[in-house]
Amino acid sequence: MRIILHIGAWKTGSSAIQQFLAVSTEALRAHGVAAPADAINADGRGRILNKLTGSDEEAAEVTAEIEQLRAEGVETLVLSNEHYWPMSEVKIQTIGARLKALADTVEVLIYVRPQEKMWRSLHSQQAKKFHVKSGAALWGTADFLPPVFAQRAVHYHQTLQLFANVFGQDAISVRLYDRACFVGRDVVADFLAYLGLDWMLFERQNRDINRSVGWKGVAFAVWVADEVHDAMRALNPDKLVGKVYIRTIKRTADIFLDEDWIGRDADPLTTEDKKAIRAHYEEDNQRLYQTYFDGEDVFGAPGEGRGDSVDPSAIPDREMVVAKRRFQKLAERKEYDITGLETLFAPPRPRPTALKRLLNALPFRAQRS
Numbered sequence: 108m109r110i111i112l113h114i115g116a117w118k119t120g121s122s123a124i125q126q127f128l129a130v131s132t133e134a135l136r137a138h139g140v141a142a143p144a145d146a147i148n149a150d151g152r153g154r155i156l157n158k159l160t161g162s163d164e165e166a167a168e169v170t171a172e173i174e175q176l177r178a179e180g181v182e183t184l185v186l187s188n189e190h191y192w193p194m195s196e197v198k199i200q201t202i203g204a205r206l207k208a209l210a211d212t213v214e215v216l217i218y219v220r221p222q223e224k225m226w227r228s229l230h231s232q233q234a235k236k237f238h239v240k241s242g243a244a245l246w247g248t249a250d251f252l253p254p255v256f257a258q259r260a261v262h263y264h265q266t267l268q269l270f271a272n273v274f275g276q277d278a279i280s281v282r283l284y285d286r287a288c289f290v291g292r293d294v295v296a297d298f299l300a301y302l303g304l305d306w307m308l309f310e311r312q313n314r315d316i317n318r319s320v321g322w323k324g325v326a327f328a329v330w331v332a333d334e335v336h337d338a339m340r341a342l343n344p345d346k347l348v349g350k351v352y353i354r355t356i357k358r359t360a361d362i363f364l365d366e367d368w369i370g371r372d373a374d375p376l377t378t379e380d381k382k383a384i385r386a387h388y389e390e391d392n393q394r395l396y397q398t399y400f401d402g403e404d405v406f407g408a409p410g411e412g413r414g415d416s417v418d419p420s421a422i423p424d425r426e427m428v429v430a431k432r433r434f435q436k437l438a439e440r441k442e443y444d445i446t447g448l449e450t451l452f453a454p455p456r457p458r459p460t461a462l463k464r465l466l467n468a469l470p471f472r473a474q475r476s
Contacts, residue, residue, distance in 0.1 A: 108173070108176075109184070109210065109212050110186065110210040110214070111214050112186050112206070112274075113188070113298075114217050114270070115191065116217055116218065116219060116220075118224075119189075119220055120284060121189040123295055124187060124298050128185060129147060138308075139182035140304070141183070141185070145158075146185065146187070155169055155186060156190060156191065159205055160198045169205070173210075174209075192260060193253075196269050199273050202273075204273075212278070213278060215274055217281055218294070219281055219282075219284060219395070220284040220406075221406040222385065222387075222388045222392075223246075226246035226384060229251075234251075234332075235320060235328055237328060238252070238332070239329055239417070241418065246376070264392070264394040281395070282297065283405050290306065319373075320373060321366055321367035321370060321373055322415035322421075323356075325375070325417045326419045327352075327368075327419065327427075331348065331352055333419070335445075343443050346441075346443055351434060351437045351438050359426065368430075375417050376413075377412045377414035378412045380414075381409040381411075381412050431451075432452060
């Protein structure tokens with residue numbers, strides 16, 4: 108049996124690949140390929156990862172599952188989970204020992220992208236999860252990610268060397284996350300090609316898995332993180348604030364016809380930021396190019412940055428008021444407890460002037476209403 112360990116990285120189309128694997132079980136099995144639900148991270152699953160790094164009893168359960176698949180004629184087993192990517196050396200060694208005992212070959216597959224694009228995407232993703240607060244750094248620190256990402260994981264060659272030490276250098280395949288380089292200009296088609304399958308034989312799926320959040324959407328997420336998220340989670344421990352947030356920014360984008368809420372990627376990095384990021388990883392990138400790309404600088408020069416603000420105060424007042432009130436209404440409609448937070452969503456309206464009170468009292472006002 109051939110085992111493919113697809114380890115991500117983050118923000119390189121893993122969700123699209125995993126969604127395809129999840130809905131194409133029968134079609135893949137017809138070609139001798141299996142990707143069991145527990146083996147992929149679609150919809151937050153992927154429990155095989157925990158079992159492979161867990162106790163001997165848990166690992167025995169995985170062994171039994173794989174042996175059953177082999178008995179059913181499965182030739183290729185796909186384990187897809189981007190959380191393999193930043194694992195510790197000890198966990199990689201544990202997984203390696205257990206998988207190599209079960210398979211004829213184990214291959215490690217990763218997609219990589221330039222680090223300035225990775226950090227830009229990670230910042231937006233973590234903002235949507237309310238891990239980014241006002242004043243957080245945009246890249247290179249643990250302000251909104253576990254330390255392993257800032258210290259090691261985005262150093263691709265350094266991370267891949269841990270896998271190479273366990274599985275062997277020849278077992279590591281690194282592909283550039285770039286539409287222009289994909290087979291069929293599609294990451295799922297490219298992944299199928301790596302498996303040795305013709306992507307034309309499979310039904311094409313909707314690839315718009317994670318719609319891009321614009322700078323206003325990111326800045327609003329920062330406001331939620333600063334002002335209400337922790338309190339809402341305390342009041343509603345069994346409910347996710349993110350559902351209300353996503354619906355809010357979608358509705359606000361529709362009201363103002365503005366893709367800076369959702370639809371147009373936020374880019375908080377300046378051109379100088381992007382150059383600094385690339386310089387920070389330059390030594391590791393050179394090793395990556397030499398080891399996996401025959402010395403070719405596949406990342407090229409960093410592009411220009413827009414330097415979008417992610418400060419909530421940069422959102423126009425009228426749009427911010429609408430977004431806050433929309434958030435409040437959606438939360439109330441879904442029966443979230445927001446006791447004590449009402450004034451944060453909808454500040455008290457100013458008291459009417461004497462002239463306004465007089466106009467409101469006139470008879471024609473009552474008729475018009």
